Amino acid sequence: MDYDAYRPGVLLDLDGTLVDSVYQHVVAWSEAFQARGYEVALWRIHAAIGMGGKVLVPWLLGRHVDDAEELSDDHRRRFLDRAEELRPTRGAAALVDDLERRKVSFRIATSAESDVREALLDALGRSDLASADADDVGAAKPAPDLLLATCAELDVEPEDATLVGDSPWDAEAARRVGIRTLAVRCGGFGDDRLLSAGADAVVDDPQELLGRL
Amino acid sequence: MDYDAYRPGVLLDLDGTLVDSVYQHVVAWSEAFQARGYEVALWRIHAAIGMGGKVLVPWLLGRHVDDAEELSDDHRRRFLDRAEELRPTRGAAALVDDLERRKVSFRIATSAESDVREALLDALGRSDLASADADDVGAAKPAPDLLLATCAELDVEPEDATLVGDSPWDAEAARRVGIRTLAVRCGGFGDDRLLSAGADAVVDDPQELLGRL
Numbered sequence: 001m002d003y004d005a006y007r008p009g010v011l012l013d014l015d016g017t018l019v020d021s022v023y024q025h026v027v028a029w030s031e032a033f034q035a036r037g038y039e040v041a042l043w044r045i046h047a048a049i050g051m052g053g054k055v056l057v058p059w060l061l062g063r064h065v066d067d068a069e070e071l072s073d074d075h076r077r078r079f080l081d082r083a084e085e086l087r088p089t090r091g092a093a094a095l096v097d098d099l100e101r102r103k104v105s106f107r108i109a110t111s112a113e114s115d116v117r118e119a120l121l122d123a124l125g126r127s128d129l130a131s132a133d134a135d136d137v138g139a140a141k142p143a144p145d146l147l148l149a150t151c152a153e154l155d156v157e158p159e160d161a162t163l164v165g166d167s168p169w170d171a172e173a174a175r176r177v178g179i180r181t182l183a184v185r186c187g188g189f190g191d192d193r194l195l196s197a198g199a200d201a202v203v204d205d206p207q208e209l210l211g212r213l
Numbered sequence: 214m215d216y217d218a219y220r221p222g223v224l225l226d227l228d229g230t231l232v233d234s235v236y237q238h239v240v241a242w243s244e245a246f247q248a249r250g251y252e253v254a255l256w257r258i259h260a261a262i263g264m265g266g267k268v269l270v271p272w273l274l275g276r277h278v279d280d281a282e283e284l285s286d287d288h289r290r291r292f293l294d295r296a297e298e299l300r301p302t303r304g305a306a307a308l309v310d311d312l313e314r315r316k317v318s319f320r321i322a323t324s325a326e327s328d329v330r331e332a333l334l335d336a337l338g339r340s341d342l343a344s345a346d347a348d349d350v351g352a353a354k355p356a357p358d359l360l361l362a363t364c365a366e367l368d369v370e371p372e373d374a375t376l377v378g379d380s381p382w383d384a385e386a387a388r389r390v391g392i393r394t395l396a397v398r399c400g401g402f403g404d405d406r407l408l409s410a411g412a413d414a415v416v417d418d419p420q421e422l423l424g425r426l
Contacts, residue, residue, distance in 0.1 A: 023239050023255040030236070034298065041303060041418070042236040043401040085247065090254060188256040190403020205254070 009156030010099060010106035010213055011147060011179070013165035014131070015050070016187035018092040018108075018206065019120045022049050022166070023188065024085060028078035029056075032071050046188065050167025052111040052140020076116060086123035089186045091207025093125055095164075098210055107131060109150040109163065111140045142169040144177040151179070164209065168197035182209060222369030223312060223319035223426055224360060224392070226378035227344070229263065229400035231305040231321075231419065232333045235379070236401065237298060238262050241291035242269075245284050259401065263380025265324040265353020289329060299336035302399045304420025306338055311423055320344060322363040322376065324353045355382040357390040364392070377422065381410035395422060 016022040026046050033040045040060050048056045053072040058064050065071075099106045108131035110117055121127045132153060138145035151161050163174045166187030174181045175198030183199035184206065185191070191202050203209055229235040239259045246253045253273050261269045266285040271277050278284075312319045321344035323330055334340045345366060351358035364374050376387045379400030387394045388411030396412035397419065398404070404415050416422055 020255050023236060023243070023259070026236050027240050031298065034300075039300060041399055042233050043399050046236070046401050085244065087247075087252060186254055186256050188259050188401070190405055192403055192405040 008105055009151065009154045009161040010104055011109040011150050011154075011161055011163040012096070012106055013050075013163065013167075013170050014108050014110040014117065014120050014124075015112050016089075016166035017164055017170075017184055018089060018096070019123045020087050020089050020186065021079075021120060021123075022046070024079055024082045025049050025075075028082065029075045031078050032074040033060075035074060036067060036071060038071075047168075047193075049187070050141060050165075050169040053113070055140050055142070076113060080115060080119055083119040083123070086119065088124050089184070090205040091210050092205075095206040095210055095213075096124075096126060096129070099213065104213060105154050105156065107150050107154050109146055111146055141167075142172040142176075144173045144179075147173055147179055148177055162213065164206070164213075168193045168199075171197035171199040174198065182213075184209070221318055222364060222367045222374040223317055224322040224363050224367075224374055224376040225309070225319055226263075226376065226380075226383050227321050227323040227330065227333050227337075228325050229302075229379035230377055230383075230397055231302060231309070232336045233300050233302050233399060234292075234333060234336075235259070235262050237295045238288075238292055241295065242288045244291050245287040246273075248287060249280060249284060251284075260406075263354060263378070263382035263400070266326070268353050268355070289326060293328060293332055296332040296336070299332065301337050302397070303418040304423055305418075308419040308423055308426075309337075309339060309342070312426065317426060318367050318369065320363050320367050322359055324359055354380075355385040355389075357386045357392075360386055360392055361390055375426065377419070377426070381406045381412075384410035384412040387411065395426075397422070 026042055029045045030042050048060050057068040057071055108129050110131055121129055132149045137149040151158050158177045158179045161179045163179050163181045165181055166184045167189055171181040171194055181199045183194040183202045186205040194202050239255055242258045243255050261273050270281040270284055321342050323344055334342055345362045350362040364371050371390045371392045374392045376383055376392050376394045378394055379397050380402055384394040384407055394412045396407040396415045399418040407415050
């Protein structure tokens, strides 16, 4: 495929895409569910990662529960307890450097809460990178609100933008508004799920994208 | 498909198939690698789960290392530290009960080390179930040695046996010797990988197999 076609605006998912954080999220959610007596299989939690927390809990439990916010808070605490384990995905820092060097217009697009976002940017070694605050932009992924807000910040039309993301929810949100998605495998999602959610191509990780955006 | 065709001998993988343990293994391996200065992406560790530990380490690192045994031991300790979190997969205990009630000949086929095997059987609530000792039967999955040894214990020919397993390495080992594989998704492996490794069918979890083996 022609990666040059994906300029001029690049949206970068953070969790799972630039930072190797999906499995820590899975385990932190599982612990939070177990602590409150909910039994949720870990593969199903993995399948939900990438959704905003407000959507993930009812999606996994099949209903709204009164302690959804406590669940999310507990997950966040447990995830942040593992912050020292977080590492950038292969090529993540180099990809950001490359976009900057070539003056490609890009922005982080994450629905992570602010403390999680800070921990992730810290792990990436790029605490200076700005992003829209997910809480300010409306519904979480797979709703496209955050992606549209980020396009507006970049001053690009959605059809001129490319999202780099690791989860089917990234691809689905992007497809809804005509943003193209380059998916990375490093979040542990299968090619079939990424492609059926609307990803335009799938590569291993940011290293494989380097210099091609 | 005709599940009845899969009798008379059933081999049950344990880790990830009857017990929801794959993500705990991924995190435990990641911690063990990090503690010794190896950087391995978590999605690649996930992709290797289901291999025996002796095969997994060189496969992931791309070379043989002197501290492979220490790595495996460290992983095992970290995994066992999380043993309290382990839960059966959906329908796992009921599937075993069902096979017993209908007098279908079956046996656990796991390459887990004995202490891990005990923790898993404990989580399943079936410490009484016997299995071949992986250390006694030769090479680990994806080599078929363990499966062949288990067939011999059951006194069935490989072509009359069915393996229920969650990983591509189960399916690959089975295919090599003509054992059919019913794969379950609850280990978090994608359908495409399971099918391309040789699985004959893919279902969510043991619950979905109940009464059909």
